[in-house]
Amino acid sequence: MELFALFGNPVSHSKSPLMHNLAFRAxxxxxxxxxxxxxxxxxxxxxxxxxxxxxxxxxxxxKEHAYEACEYLDPFAQKxxxxxxxxxxxxxxxxxxxxxxxxxxxxxEFQNVKSILFxxxxxxxxxxxxxxxxxxxxxxxxxRSQARLESFEVTGFATANFDTFVPKxxxxxxxxxxxxxxxxxxPAPIELLQSVIPQAKACIDVIxxxxxxxxxxxxxxxxxxxxxxxxxxxxxxxxxxxFTDHKYSFDTIQPHxxxxxxx
Ligand code: NDP
Numbered sequence: 287m288e289l290f291a292l293f294g295n296p297v298s299h300s301k302s303p304l305m306h307n308l309a310f311r312a313x314x315x316x317x318x319x320x321x322x323x324x325x326x327x328x329x330x331x332x333x334x335x336x337x338x339x340x341x342x343x344x345x346x347x348x349k350e351h352a353y354e355a356c357e358y359l360d361p362f363a364q365k366x367x368x369x370x371x372x373x374x375x376x377x378x379x380x381x382x383x384x385x386x387x388x389x390x391x392x393x394x395e396f397q398n399v400k401s402i403l404f405x406x407x408x409x410x411x412x413x414x415x416x417x418x419x420x421x422x423x424x425x426x427x428x429x430r431s432q433a434r435l436e437s438f439e440v441t442g443f444a445t446a447n448f449d450t451f452v453p454k455x456x457x458x459x460x461x462x463x464x465x466x467x468x469x470x471x472x473p474a475p476i477e478l479l480q481s482v483i484p485q486a487k488a489c490i491d492v493i494x495x496x497x498x499x500x501x502x503x504x505x506x507x508x509x510x511x512x513x514x515x516x517x518x519x520x521x522x523x524x525x526x527x528x529f530t531d532h533k534y535s536f537d538t539i540q541p542h543x544x545x546x547x548x549x
Contacts, residue, residue: 288317289338290529293330293352294345297321301495302343305522305546306529312542315530327351331379334372341373341529343522349409356381366413371525382528385410386417388521389492392512393418396488399457400424403482405473405500406462407434407445410492414462415443426456428474430463448474453481459504461491466498473500483507494518515547 292302298321306319317340324333327348334342334355344352352369353359357378363369369381393399402418404411407429415425415438426444428451429435435445446452459482465473472479479500483489489504494514504511523539 288340288529290317290319290341290343291322291337291339292319292343292345293322293324293333293348295323295325295347297323297345300345301518301546302345302522304549305519305543306526308545309526309539309542313534313538317529324348331355334374334379339374341371341525343525344370344372346409352381355379362386362417366416368409368413370521371528373528380528382525383413384521384524384528385517386413387524388519389414389517390417390421391520392490392516393423393458395516396458399487401456402426402458402460403428403456403486404460404462405429406464407431407438408462408464411462412437416441419443428478430474448478451478453478455485456482457487459483459486459489461489461493461498461500464493466491466496466500467493470499472503476503479503483509488512490514492517519543519547 292300303319303321310317330348330351349368349370352372353367356369358380360382363381363383366383368383371382371384373380401424404415404425404427407427418425427438428446432447438445461473463473465471483504484507486509488510490512491498491501492514501511523536523543526539
């Protein structure tokens with residue numbers, strides 16, 4: 287039996303073990319997926335081999351450590367400097383980023399979208415903004431602090447902080463911050479949000495499993511909303527494809543993993 291795990295801290299809240307195990311069981315793949323609370327990210331590689339794992343997903347705060355641990359990096363993971371999926375082959379660790387292609391699939395389900403406003407400039411914003419731009423979307427990054435915007439500026443993104451932002455029409459407005467995750471905060475001052483939400487075709491929050499203050503505000507304008515569930519599902523399916531060496535198609539895996547969201 288092959289053993290897979292989620293490495294992160296915390297990991298107790300995660301749906302990933304249920305998602306992956308549902309697909310393993312339904313498709314009769316001899317494997318099991320567990321969660322492992324890793325406190326020290328620099329021990330990632332050591333723990334991987336000690337536990338006899340075949341593959342892992344990596345969540346907050348270890349995606350950069352995961353990047354460092356790999357002998358081989360998929361070109362996109364290399365470009366964005368973040369790995370959330372590792373597979374062992376012949377004693378070597380191969381690293382991938384499935385967050386970004388998963389998120390791209392979410393965005394492609396919206397019609398007639400060109401301009402996108404990201405609220406937030408953290409690690410998730412970094413990988414997803416790059417893949418969206420590579421696909422031809424115009425991405426603007428708005429963040430509370432100036433410090434995190436600098437790496438976006440040097441790579442040519444339009445950026446603003448709360449003081450410098452000049453409102454315009456965006457097709458999608460996306461909360462990429464952790465505001466709302468464990469509190470009821472909005473990701474930006476309400477006046478600023480009121481200047482962009484009413485003109486948007488839809489708004490997305492990457493947080494899943496709750497109605498955030500941001501989504502509540504969007505709904506008050508009757509604008510379509512989406513939470514982070516599909517992003518989580520799609521990154522998981524793409525990771526599962528790597529874990530099982532692409533023996534199953536995305537569409538075959540999807541209905542089984544999706545059951546994790548109704549159980
Ligand atoms: P990071 O810690 O790297 O970045 C956090 C970002 O949130 C920063 O831009 C920070 O701004 C901003 N922020 C935090 N608190 C506030 C606040 N109160 N008001 C305004 N801005 C705030 O986080 P990640 O990029 O890793 O994750 C971001 C979100 O994405 C999280 O909620 C996470 O749960 C979610 N996520 C969802 C996934 C899914 O599958 N659905 C996958 C991955 C992530 P500043 O620079 O000013 O501190």
